[in-house]
Amino acid sequence: MADSTETQDDALARRGLMFILSSPSGAGKTTISRMLLDADPAIKLSVSVTTRPPRPGEKDGVHYYFVDDAEFDRMVEEDDFYEWAHVFGHRYGTPKGRIRNALKEGQDFLFDIDWQGTQQLYQKDQQDVVRVFILPPSIAELENRLRGRGTDSDEVIAARMERARSEISHWDAYDYVVINEDAGECFAKVREILDAERMKRQRQTGLIPFVRQLMS
Numbered sequence: 735m736a737d738s739t740e741t742q743d744d745a746l747a748r749r750g751l752m753f754i755l756s757s758p759s760g761a762g763k764t765t766i767s768r769m770l771l772d773a774d775p776a777i778k779l780s781v782s783v784t785t786r787p788p789r790p791g792e793k794d795g796v797h798y799y800f801v802d803d804a805e806f807d808r809m810v811e812e813d814d815f816y817e818w819a820h821v822f823g824h825r826y827g828t829p830k831g832r833i834r835n836a837l838k839e840g841q842d843f844l845f846d847i848d849w850q851g852t853q854q855l856y857q858k859d860q861q862d863v864v865r866v867f868i869l870p871p872s873i874a875e876l877e878n879r880l881r882g883r884g885t886d887s888d889e890v891i892a893a894r895m896e897r898a899r900s901e902i903s904h905w906d907a908y909d910y911v912v913i914n915e916d917a918g919e920c921f922a923k924v925r926e927i928l929d930a931e932r933m934k935r936q937r938q939t940g941l942i943p944f945v946r947q948l949m950s
């Protein structure tokens with residue numbers, strides 16, 4: 735530490751990150767998100783709002799805020815969303831909540847959103863956004879995972895498989911791409927990306943006075 739006026743805590747102060755995980759449905763981004771949230775209490779999930787009905791086991795306010803069309807319309811009219819999009823016949827959106835202020839205070843957020851939402855967030859806030867795309871090891875394995883999850887009808891699975899290739903075509907709009915063959919390995923890579931992004935010099939604004947003191 736340089737001296738007592740600039741503490742190490744001050745030096746480590748930085749803006750929060752908007753850490754986005756996207757993938758075709760079934761590739762495993764929710765699985766990886768949960769591993770990350772369990773392992774790293776410093777990052778919080780941005781809980782989306784959706785008009786999709788809950789799957790078995792999904793809890794309102796934890797996995798999503800489940801709302802009807804009228805409530806979603808009201809939120810759009812009142813400009814309550816950072817971004818929103820139509821996905822698989824339903825609407826999904828990121829509520830503004832207290833994200834903007836929390837980012838200023840250094841809180842990191844994890845977003846499990848699609849490429850449309852990613853584009854919108856990136857246009858609004860390039861400096862804080864980190865975009866990670868997760869690929870399945872193969873199309874056959876993607877279908878196995880959707881079936882194995884046991885949460886969707888054959889019709890829903892068919893619709894998601896039909897969209898998979900067009901979702902994958904957006905991979906080049908991401909900063910990082912990770913193949914999720916083994917979930918533990920994929921998680922480890924995603925965690926390395928998060929750790930490295932946190933240390934980027936441009937984000938570590940708290941370091942400026944600290945380094946000045948070291949050099950004085």
Ligand SMILES: Nc1ncnc2c1ncn2[C@@H]1O[C@H](COP(=O)(O)OP(=O)(O)OP(=O)(O)O)[C@@H](O)[C@H]1O
Nearest residue numbers: 759760761762763764765879882883914915916917
């Ligand atoms: N590396 C892996 N190997 C085998 N199965 C996996 C792996 N990763 C995830 N799965 C399983 O695949 C299924 C789909 O994973 P998950 O729900 O995380 O996908 P998703 O990308 O979030 O899908 P959606 O966009 O539909 O929410 C789950 O049953 C999950 O347990």
Ligand SMILES: Nc1nc2c(ncn2[C@@H]2O[C@H](COP(=O)(O)O)[C@@H](O)[C@H]2O)c(=O)[nH]1
Nearest residue numbers: 782818819821826827828846847848850851
């Ligand atoms: N643009 C947004 N996309 C979102 C949001 N929340 C979730 N999603 C994406 O929707 C699909 C389907 O999700 P599922 O839970 O029904 O399987 C998936 O790609 C999610 O990433 C959001 O707020 N905005």
